Amino acid sequence: MHGLSLVADNTLPSSPEPALLHELLELLERSPRERGAPAWIEDPAALPLHAEADPVALICDLADAVADVATGRRGRAVVRLCVEPEPWELGLERAGRDIHATTFQGGEVPAVALHERRVAGQGLCAFVLAALDRAGRSASPTQVPRLAAARRRLEGALPFPDEEATTDLAVVGVEPTGEIPVVIASEVLLRSNTAPESGGATESRSSGAKSVPPPVQRSDLFSLLFRGRVRVAVGEHARELPDVLVFVVAEQLTALALEALDAWTRSRPYHRRVTAGGALLGIRVHGEGGLSLSLGLSRPREVGPSRGSDRGESRTQPWTFPAVDVAALAQGVIAFGRALCRTLSRRDRSQASNLRLHAFRARVRELSERLREVTRNDAKINEAPESYRAFAEATRAAAAQATADTFSRTRLRFSARWVTAIPSLDLRSTFLCGDVLVAGTAREICCLDRRTGELVWQQPAPRAVSVMTPVGLGRLLPDGTLCLHDLTSGEVAWSTRLSPRAGGSAAGAVVSAPGLPRTLIVSEGARHLAAVDLHGGDVRWRYAARRGESFRLRRAGKLVVVVSGEPSLSALDVLTGEVVWRFCDRLRFNAPVAVDHDALFALAGDGALVGRGGARLHHLDPWSGAARWSVDLPAHGAPVGAPLLAAETVCVVTHGRRGTGLVAYDRQTGAARFDVAICAGAASCMVVDDVIVVNSEGGELIGVGALDGQIRYRHVFGGGAEGDRPRRLEPVLRSGALFVPQSEVHVVRSRDGAPLGKVPTDLIPDLLRVDERCDVYVAEESGHIAAFTAGPRLSLVS
Numbered sequence: 001m002h003g004l005s006l007v008a009d010n011t012l013p014s015s016p017e018p019a020l021l022h023e024l025l026e027l028l029e030r031s032p033r034e035r036g037a038p039a040w041i042e043d044p045a046a047l048p049l050h051a052e053a054d055p056v057a058l059i060c061d062l063a064d065a066v067a068d069v070a071t072g073r074r075g076r077a078v079v080r081l082c083v084e085p086e087p088w089e090l091g092l093e094r095a096g097r098d099i100h101a102t103t104f105q106g107g108e109v110p111a112v113a114l115h116e117r118r119v120a121g122q123g124l125c126a127f128v129l130a131a132l133d134r135a136g137r138s139a140s141p142t143q144v145p146r147l148a149a150a151r152r153r154l155e156g157a158l159p160f161p162d163e164e165a166t167t168d169l170a171v172v173g174v175e176p177t178g179e180i181p182v183v184i185a186s187e188v189l190l191r192s193n194t195a196p197e198s199g200g201a202t203e204s205r206s207s208g209a210k211s212v213p214p215p216v217q218r219s220d221l222f223s224l225l226f227r228g229r230v231r232v233a234v235g236e237h238a239r240e241l242p243d244v245l246v247f248v249v250a251e252q253l254t255a256l257a258l259e260a261l262d263a264w265t266r267s268r269p270y271h272r273r274v275t276a277g278g279a280l281l282g283i284r285v286h287g288e289g290g291l292s293l294s295l296g297l298s299r300p301r302e303v304g305p306s307r308g309s310d311r312g313e314s315r316t317q318p319w320t321f322p323a324v325d326v327a328a329l330a331q332g333v334i335a336f337g338r339a340l341c342r343t344l345s346r347r348d349r350s351q352a353s354n355l356r357l358h359a360f361r362a363r364v365r366e367l368s369e370r371l372r373e374v375t376r377n378d379a380k381i382n383e384a385p386e387s388y389r390a391f392a393e394a395t396r397a398a399a400a401q402a403t404a405d406t407f408s409r410t411r412l413r414f415s416a417r418w419v420t421a422i423p424s425l426d427l428r429s430t431f432l433c434g435d436v437l438v439a440g441t442a443r444e445i446c447c448l449d450r451r452t453g454e455l456v457w458q459q460p461a462p463r464a465v466s467v468m469t470p471v472g473l474g475r476l477l478p479d480g481t482l483c484l485h486d487l488t489s490g491e492v493a494w495s496t497r498l499s500p501r502a503g504g505s506a507a508g509a510v511v512s513a514p515g516l517p518r519t520l521i522v523s524e525g526a527r528h529l530a531a532v533d534l535h536g537g538d539v540r541w542r543y544a545a546r547r548g549e550s551f552r553l554r555r556a557g558k559l560v561v562v563v564s565g566e567p568s569l570s571a572l573d574v575l576t577g578e579v580v581w582r583f584c585d586r587l588r589f590n591a592p593v594a595v596d597h598d599a600l601f602a603l604a605g606d607g608a609l610v611g612r613g614g615a616r617l618h619h620l621d622p623w624s625g626a627a628r629w630s631v632d633l634p635a636h637g638a639p640v641g642a643p644l645l646a647a648e649t650v651c652v653v654t655h656g657r658r659g660t661g662l663v664a665y666d667r668q669t670g671a672a673r674f675d676v677a678i679c680a681g682a683a684s685c686m687v688v689d690d691v692i693v694v695n696s697e698g699g700e701l702i703g704v705g706a707l708d709g710q711i712r713y714r715h716v717f718g719g720g721a722e723g724d725r726p727r728r729l730e731p732v733l734r735s736g737a738l739f740v741p742q743s744e745v746h747v748v749r750s751r752d753g754a755p756l757g758k759v760p761t762d763l764i765p766d767l768l769r770v771d772e773r774c775d776v777y778v779a780e781e782s783g784h785i786a787a788f789t790a791g792p793r794l795s796l797v798s
Contacts, residue, residue, distance in 0.1 A: 024062075024090075027119065027127055056143045059131050062090075063150040066128055069094045070121060070157040078222050088113070091222035093191075097121055097162050106221050108255075109276045110248050115225065121160035128154060172347065174228075174246070176339045181234070182324065182332030184253070186340070188228030188246050190347050219355040223348070224248075230279070232295060232321075232332075239295050239319045241279050248277030250340055251360055256283045257333040258367045260291055264326040265374050265567075265586040266605070266614025267632065280318050291326055294318040330371045337364035373546075373567050374586045382571075382581040385623035389598070392557030392623070395513055396597070412737065412747050412757035413791035414776060418453030422446055425783040427727065429466035431473070432769040432777060436487060438473055439785065440466055445473070447490060450777070453787060459490035465506045467520070471534050474520055476506055482522065482532060494537035499525035509553035509560060511574050519574065521560060523551045529562065531577060541577030545570075552592040556600065556622045563589045569602055569618075571625060581625025587616055592642040594650075595622050599667065601643040601650050605633075615639050617652060619670060629670035637661055644687045646706035649673050651692060653685045660685075662692060662704060674709030678702055684729035688750040693738065695729045701740050703753050713753030717742045727766040727781060734770045741765035745776060759788050 058081070065077035069092050081088045081103075091102040099121050103114040129151065136147045174186040228246040232239050241249070252274050263270030263285045273282035275298045282294035296318030341361050344351045351357050382388070422439050429440025436456060437448045442463050447456040464475040472493055473485040480500035484493045501523055508522035511531075518534040527548025531540040545551075549565035559571045559580060569583040587604035594601045600622035605615030615633040620626065633639060637654030644651040651664045659680040664673040683696035691712055694702040703712040717740075724743040732739040738750040745759035745768060759776050763786050767779035774790040 056135055056139055059135050060146050060150040063128050063154045065092055066125055067154045067157040070160050099124055102225055125158055125160055174339050174343050176335030180331045180335050181328035183233040184332045184336035186228050186230045186246050188226050190226055217353045217355050221356050234321045234324055244279045245277030249279045250337055252276045252281055253333050254337055254363050257330045260285050260326055261330050261370055291324050293321040293324050327375050330367055334364055334368045379584045380582040381626055382624040388558050388623040414759045414788040417787040417789045419786045420453050422783050427767045430767055430779055431468040433468050457490040467508055469510050469534055470512045470518055496537040498530055502526045504549050507551040509555055516574055543572055543577050550590055554593045556595040561593050565590055583620055583625050594643045594645050596645045603639050631665055631670045646687050646690055649706050676709045688733055693731055695731050695740055697725055699742055724764055726764055732768055732770045734774055739770050741768045761786055
């Protein structure tokens, strides 16, 4: 039996040193206040200062900070206080013969316990020296050298310079510029001079030399904790918040304005109240574009003899501006934030390297960009849509063919034709085109004869985004190179260089219709679309979107409808790239649109978070961009994919806490038809005539009536293990027969769900393709591809 020994390090003292922080705060509390600068005093003994990690390190850091401030090497110094549950910081700033001390805690909403407490510099040095002596008597041998070095450095800085204060407080006005409906201004107390913050500068604060930005960027909240008054004016009414921490208040106002603007764009309620910097701020969004803004002061309660027993905040009665426009408040906050950043940068050049100020400036910039998006009204209506409508009608009439429903009248039998293995198979680069099957891998492209499975040609090529075009295989490499491979030989027909895609996945659309040049429209760079001629590789036109985070393209006749993650929908002319019409909304468009004859349906709203709502369905004229109706989607689910179009209804697939659901609306009026939950997990949906076919990952195939939401049929296929589920669940419709990928490939009749057959394959149908003869091709992610031929079918001849 083994014995275990617990060895503890007893070299660190534990009894008297934790009281050092309390004694230091007691010293700061007994010091006289700065004249004209009131402070908010939390009870020092109530702070959680009972769990120091290393008291010797604390007193040594404090000695070094006091020495730097005394010699003028640094005008400000910060010492970290290791307390629980989160650390606090002690900031020291030189003010003539005295030192201003501030105890604060960072984070999203900073907390300040003691602010700019004036303490005599000589007295603080004596306190630290006494603490060093006391710590040295009980320190371990390894800690004695560090204590001795800290004592020598502090003694070398003595006596504390006995000079008058040359860094008097100056009142600086922060006034926004421009005509804005909500004016937020401030008067702040800032130091007239600042000492160098970098270690290489030795000028004292009395020299009057301007500070230079340090070479290292760091977060310095201490330099931004200055006092002032904030004035808010809405129309003829104005309110003032005196003696608050202006920068902390500005940070919280910016965060509240950004959240309120987001709630307004989603048409959902919002109410939040926060206390920061001695101010009470509250925002409640109500109505269409209106909010209530509450402002008040927060002060600590007076504590009695037993300090800490009645610690808390007493809030004054806030003032409320009952009717403020959301956009107007955002404009006022942006103008105030920019003016505050300009003022701080001009007064102190070292703020150029302050990460806290950089983060605030970035938040103001984010609010400005978001406000510009939701308030930009550059919608454009196509005044002459007749040519685009006539072209679409002619193309539709030429392409319309009567499709015989031959495969759904009898049972189908399949027999294996060939099986092959392709290592490192890329399913996204596998296509069935004509008499060949093209498969891409990590290093090469393989072309197989679809009848025999024999290798036709093989070309080395790196992994890329592939798309099949009428003239060959297009491949977009990560470096922006776009090349076209000929399908007969695999050779590169042409190659052109585009800007590499940044900030999102590549997207594109192939234009190939009678009367239109064969063109590949592909995303380029950060926010551009490029139309490339498929015959020569020349770029015909280039379109710049405002965002371009996630392009979704849908061709409609001579138009290509562009979704780019911004709160607008644009339709471009395929020939010239000009914007024919643009539709704007407060919500962003991210999902693909659906086009059917003279109807276009688009979903606005990110759809990323369930339960937050904010999704909206728009019905537009695809040729003019005019809105016909809009309806808000229910908040219990997020929309998934493009809308599904039936003869009389438009359905939106949603996914939420209750699983996959369908929400249907009347195509003409937008009236709600039904809202039903279909299955518990994720699913792939498609419309076949008047039936919505739902193929779920749980092994269910469900047919739902597109008019009433009633279930027409339901099949529960024998499911295997969870790893046997296919990567793609999209069914394939071929001449009335529906090929359903599950752990096996099942064939059913689309209108009533009657079973027609099953493909005898052992492969998981991660990729399923069916040709015009109803032959089936199954590809598994492992790299195996199998082909199956449909047997002879019997038909009744009358």
